[in-house]
Amino acid sequence: MVARRLLLVGEGNFSFAAALSENQGPGTSLIATCPQELTDLAGDSVFQENLQRLRDRGAEVRFGVDCTQLAEAFAEDGWKFDRIYFNFPHCGRKAGVAKNRELLARFFQSCADVLAERGEVHVALCRGQGGTPADYPRREWHNSWQVVAMAARGGLILSNVHPFTSGTVPGYKCTGYRSQNKSFHVEGALNHVFTRSLPFEESQPMICRVRLDDHWLSFTVPEALVGKINRGFLETNSNHPVRTINEKLIAGLSKTFLLWRLKCPTPLLPEKGCDNPIAWSFDSPSAPFWIIPQEEKIPHSELLADETIYDMKDFLVSFSRLHLQGEQETQKKIQSPTKFHLRSSLLVYAQDIIQRPSFLPGSLHILSGPVFRKCFISPFMLPAFHETLFIHGFNKEMSDSCLHLFLEHLKCTLHGLLTQKLPDGPELSSSLIFKPQENKKDYVICVKPHNFGPDEIVDLVIGSIITSATSQLYQDLDFVFASVNLDLLVMLVWGISDWRILWTFDERFLDHFVPGKIEPFKIFSLYPPSxxxxxxxxxxxxxxxxxxxxxxxxxxxxxxxxxxxxxxxxxxxxxxxxxxxxxxxxxxxxxxxxxxxxxxxxxxxxxxxxxxxxxxxxx
CATH class of the missing domain: 3.30.70.380 (Ferrodoxin-fold anticodon-binding domain)
Incomplete structure (x- = not known):
């Protein structure tokens, strides 16, 4: 059994600590504290009884402990606590909400010094005090204790909230400030559970290196994309939901089509010679991220120590737009570094894939990878996301039937992913349509989400389908290109309302996902203040x-x-x-x-x- 350390602060008559100590298994150590000195409580018979119960259980009791100075109280011990409890904090008498907020803020800041990495802080508050949507009735924000905002000052986030039921703690009797006889009204009280958040740190420069022929180029990653380059979400060893949904999507189409999976090239494209009229249809303006690589003139080991260096896994060869696994590229020497931009869609590779000597008509060629673009800040406008591109070439004489077959199987596969059966509940399905564009040949893949996002969302575009493409190399073939935004698809399937959480470095995000299962996502940060x-x-x-x-x-x-x-x-x-x-x-x-x-x-x-x-x- 894993040993745990529990700390209780602001105890009144120690009835909660005594009851809690009797419900803990072996290996748990408990320290109960209060701000008063022992002599101040000597005449309280209830306290004396609870003190004896605690000592019988081997718990430790400390007096005169200031809950806003916990590091000072436990400095010599150097302990880190797995749980810290503070029930019904209050400054006393008729202290206003401002003073009680400050008490909470200083307490949370103090907890940060003695809380274990995966520890929890439990704070019980009377009905309405917290100021979160969990309170009923809910107070106006300015009249509440703003508990989530106060916890943020200590680097803590609200991860759970549930009713505080004193009946589940036998023998517990709530007392007032400094053990006064007048107790708090605990009916409708809530227990708020806080955990550590990611540290708030300054963004550090990030350098990527790309090999071009026989030498290396390095470039500074745009600041807006730091943390979104080389994350490896689609790699074989990844359990990220983006990879899970991509594999399920591809597996669904593999039941009908012979697949040919291609390795995605480095996301850099040269300034000239790579324009492609085929691209996503966006409702809002967007622009590329421009990159000017520099040829390295110093050893890799001598780059600045405060910069994070990443080697791009796939090499950019001779400024070629496409370097696919298994292809032999013509080696061309370069004269000097040139200007590049990060790809905004995998559709720019479509014609290159068709022109490969190994292109197989009738097969489904698949390319998956991250794409990047400058865009407006919006819940469903993503500056970086993962895209999967499907390319299918078929005989013109069977064009209608082949195109219909592909579109139907793509729609059925997507519909199957978007349809969920809740535990002991109804089946939820988001409506999916292929909306024709002005040329009547191309489509955008639209979803009307079920109980997801703002109510004003009518159609969420998660992909595009191009049927108007042709190739001079294959006069007897017609083509269909289908592009799917995997990140938006993940958000819809798992019910994740904020795309930014897909890119978090918090390990709790990936801990939620079990291989082979799709369950509604439970966010680990509730009601973050704005x-x-x-x-x-x-x-x-x-x-x-x-x-x-x-x-x-x-x-x-x-x-x-x-x-x-x-x-x-x-x-x-x-x-x-x-x-x-x-x-x-x-x-x-x-x-x-x-x-x-x-x-x-x-x-x-x-x-x-x-x-x-x-x-x-x-x-």
């Missing part, structure tokens, strides 16, 4: 304003902690003609404890960055 900041500025008349770049700078500076950007006002000065814009930014994150102070720091950094990058003048 903070709103406005920003207004004058535009540079000569340079203009790139709104996509504005959103991209926001992504980079905030490390994806800005969830929405809304244009509030567009003003043109009647005398000077200068244009001013005012935007509202909302900050919120699920895997890090974001406090109001941290959001303010990010906002100030963003103000400075847009002046530097976009040449605007703050108002």
């Amino acid at each position: 903070y709103v900041h406005d920003i207004s500025f004058w535009l540079d008349e000569e340079r203009g304003f790139d709104e996509v770049e504005f959103h991209t700078v926001a992504r980079a500076v905030s490390q994806e902690m800005i969830t929405s950007i809304q244009l509030l006002n567009h003003f043109q000065h009647p005398q000077t003609g200068r244009v001013s814009l005012c935007y509202r930014l909302t900050y919120q994150t699920y895997d890090r404890a974001l406090s109001h102070q941290q959001a303010t720091v990010i906002q100030n950094r963003f103000r400075n960055e847009i002046q530097r990058c976009l040449h605007v003048t703050l108002r």
Whole structure:
């Protein structure tokens, strides 16, 4: 049995500690503390009885312990606790919500010093005090203790909340502040369970290296994409849901078609010679991430120590757009580094795959990999996601029947993934349609989510289908290209409402997924607080304003902690003609404890960055 250490702070008559000690198995050590000294409680018979119960169970009792100075109280022991309990904290008498919030904040900050890495902090609050949607009735935010926001100041997130039922703790009797006879009203009380979040750290430069012929090029990863390059979600040893859904999608089509899986090349494309009119159909503007690699003139080991270095697993050969496994590329020497961009869709490779000598008409050729693009900040606009491309060539004489067969099997496979049977509940299915485009030949794959995301979502585009493509190499063949956004598909299948959680480094995310099973995802950060900041500025008349770049700078500076950007006002000065814009930014994150102070720091950094990058003048 794993040994556990429990710490109880702010105990009154120690009845909770005594009851808890009698329900613990062997290997558990319990320390109960209170702010009073032993002499202050000497005349309390209930306390004396509970003190004896604790000592009989081998528990330790400490007096005069300040719950906001736990590191000081346990500095000599160097202990880390698996659970810390604080039931019904209160500053006493008629202390207002502001003082009680500060007590919570200082307590949570103190817990961070003595909490085990996977430890929990349990805080019981009276009905309505917490200020979360779990409270009923729910108080207005400004009138609550804002427990989640206070915990963020200690680097903690709310991972669970459930009713506090004193009846489940035999012998427990709630007492008031400093063991006063007047007890708290525990009816409707909630127990809030907090855990550590990922640390709040500054973004560090990330360098990638690519081999080109017989030498290496290195490039700095765009700040907005740090943490989204070389993650290996689709690798064989990955248990990420993106790989799971991709394998299920491919397996569904393998029942009908002979598959030919291709290895995805490095995501860099040269500036010239790679334009392709076939691309995703987006409702919002987007732009590529441009890269200017530098030829390495110093040994790899001498690169800056504070930069993270990653070698791209697939080499870029002679500026070729496509380097697929098993293909022999013509070696061409280069004169100097050139300008590249990160691919925004795998569809740019479609014609290259058709022209490969090993292309097999009638087979389904499959390419999977990550893609990147600058785009607006929105719940379903992803700057980085994983895409799977299906390419099918068939005889023109059987075009209608072959195309119909492929489309039907693709639709059935996707529908099967989107249909879920809840435990002891009804079957839930999201409606799936292939919506024709203006040319009547191409489609976008649309889903109407069931009980998912904002109500205003009518059609969520998760892919595209191109049937209008031709090839000069195969005059007797017709083709269909189908591209699927795996990340959006994962969100729909598992009920994950925020795409950013797919890219988290928090190990609890992957711990949720069991190989071979698809169950509704349970988020490990409940009711994260959000903070709103406005920003207004004058535009540079000569340079203009790139709104996509504005959103991209926001992504980079905030490390994806800005969830929405809304244009509030567009003003043109009647005398000077200068244009001013005012935007509202909302900050919120699920895997890090974001406090109001941290959001303010990010906002100030963003103000400075847009002046530097976009040449605007703050108002």
